[in-house]
Amino acid sequence: NAGVTQTPKFRVLKTGQSMTLLCAQDMNHEYMYWYRQDPGMGLRLIHYSVGEGTTAKGEVPDGYNVSRLKKQNFLLGLESAAPSQTSVYFCASTTGHSYEQYFGPGTRLTVT
Amino acid sequence: GEDVEQSLFLSVREGDSSVINCTYTDSSSTYLYWYKQEPGAGLQLLTYIFSNMDMKQDQRLTVLLNKKDKHLSLRIADTQTGDSAIYFCAEILPTRSARQLTFGSGTQLTVLP
Numbered sequence: 001n002a003g004v005t006q007t008p009k010f011r012v013l014k015t016g017q018s019m020t021l022l023c024a025q026d027m028n029h030e031y032m033y034w035y036r037q038d039p040g041m042g043l044r045l046i047h048y049s050v051g052e053g054t055t056a057k058g059e060v061p062d063g064y065n066v067s068r069l070k071k072q073n074f075l076l077g078l079e080s081a082a083p084s085q086t087s088v089y090f091c092a093s094t095t096g097h098s099y100e101q102y103f104g105p106g107t108r109l110t111v112t
Numbered sequence: 113g114e115d116v117e118q119s120l121f122l123s124v125r126e127g128d129s130s131v132i133n134c135t136y137t138d139s140s141s142t143y144l145y146w147y148k149q150e151p152g153a154g155l156q157l158l159t160y161i162f163s164n165m166d167m168k169q170d171q172r173l174t175v176l177l178n179k180k181d182k183h184l185s186l187r188i189a190d191t192q193t194g195d196s197a198i199y200f201c202a203e204i205l206p207t208r209s210a211r212q213l214t215f216g217s218g219t220q221l222t223v224l225p
Contacts, residue, residue, distance in 0.1 A: 040120065040217050042215035090155065101211070
């Protein structure tokens, strides 16, 4: 039982490049979330999903897209990376019956 | 308002108690959480408290909730160097769907030998 895993762990992009971050969970959780963490600002919700095929915007969705084609995977896409998207990205998941979110180890992204 | 506020830094001596404070502005919060983040790692849930409780104790951790003042605190007894980390307070608001968490900015706890 690996819990929540994220790929990749580190990435450096140039401005304008695109990339996809992968989150996978093996706990059969319905709800999945993408957060970004910036110094002194805590974690902010980017997008979330309450089930396969559904996504919704969080607090800071601009510049990101997501997809949930399979229940166990939640993808976060950056179509045209900007330096303001330099951050640490965390994925989390939970069941519809729980109030505990399980977090992945994070992806550190630098956009130059 | 939906802001969760924490002081940014706290230093304590090894063996002393640590108290990390958090204030929230929305009285309709249902669950309130404390997460721990060690360097380079994800967030680990330490404990949570439901809004109809005043206190919760779990080994060295004590959570106190003062709903009147919208104040949440985390006390760590006999603080050890392994407790050095960032501690986040977070809340769930019933007005938000899908159990969305709103986080504070985090308190960096440094334990001095």
